[in-house]
Amino acid sequence: ETGVTQSPTHLIKTRGQQVTLRCSSQSGHNTVSWYQQALGQGPQFIFQYYREEENGRGNFPPRFSGLQFPNYSSELNVNALELDDSALYLCASSLKAGGYTDTQYFGPGTRLTVL
Amino acid sequence: DQQVKQNSPSLSVQEGRISILNCDYTNSMFDYFLWYKKYPAEGPTFLISISSIKDKNEDGRFTVFLNKSAKHLSLHIVPSQPGDSAVYFCAASGNEGGSQGNLIFGKGTKLSVKP
Numbered sequence: 001e002t003g004v005t006q007s008p009t010h011l012i013k014t015r016g017q018q019v020t021l022r023c024s025s026q027s028g029h030n031t032v033s034w035y036q037q038a039l040g041q042g043p044q045f046i047f048q049y050y051r052e053e054e055n056g057r058g059n060f061p062p063r064f065s066g067l068q069f070p071n072y073s074s075e076l077n078v079n080a081l082e083l084d085d086s087a088l089y090l091c092a093s094s095l096k097a098g099g100y101t102d103t104q105y106f107g108p109g110t111r112l113t114v115l
Numbered sequence: 116d117q118q119v120k121q122n123s124p125s126l127s128v129q130e131g132r133i134s135i136l137n138c139d140y141t142n143s144m145f146d147y148f149l150w151y152k153k154y155p156a157e158g159p160t161f162l163i164s165i166s167s168i169k170d171k172n173e174d175g176r177f178t179v180f181l182n183k184s185a186k187h188l189s190l191h192i193v194p195s196q197p198g199d200s201a202v203y204f205c206a207a208s209g210n211e212g213g214s215q216g217n218l219i220f221g222k223g224t225k226l227s228v229k230p
Contacts, residue, residue, distance in 0.1 A: 106161075
């Protein structure tokens with residue numbers, strides 16, 4: 001059973017650019033959540049995808065968008081990057097069944113630096 | 116306004132002794148609580164959870180206590196080992212009848228276990 005993987009591990013972008021981060025869910029999981037962890041803070045919920053549809057969103061602007069694919073892998077896209085977007089981006093996968101969501105398992109994260 | 120608070124940024128404990136990590140929450144709608152631990156350069160790893168219908172859950176050396184009236188939970192590690200040194204995050208979820216939805220995290224407590 002493979003765990004949650006994310007790519008790339010590190011990324012450097014300049015302000016105004018766009019970025020795409022990728023996540024492969026743990027085998028058997030149908031739900032993926034994305035979190036942003038700024039330095040010295042806990043992870044902050046961005047949004048969740050279930051069966052390719054957005055299933056909840058945190059307090060992030062529309063320039064943060066996502067996709068979930070039929071194989072349950074996922075992308076996080078951020079447009080018009082700002083300096084404050086510099087953070088560790090975490091993906092977590094889980095199994096949602098019968099209206100209940102099981103434990104979320106996290107990937108190692110992508111460290112994004114915006115210059 | 117922080118809904119999940121970990122007021123101790125750090126904790127140092129001697130090997131073999133008990134580690135007690137504390138967490139307070141403000142939202143009475145939270146009904147599921149989790150602890151994750153995080154090593155540097157890794158994603159958070161699920162440790163233990165508790166539903167609001169319980170006041171204690173135990174898994175090996177780890178026990179989580181929930182005091183709903185005080186909106187307080189704690190994680191006890193007995194006995195503490197040097198490998199337990201990590202950042203511990205408290206997280207809460209709600210409005211899904213005991214299921215995990217969007218996780219709200221505290222800022223974390225860095226535990227150091229000294230040999």
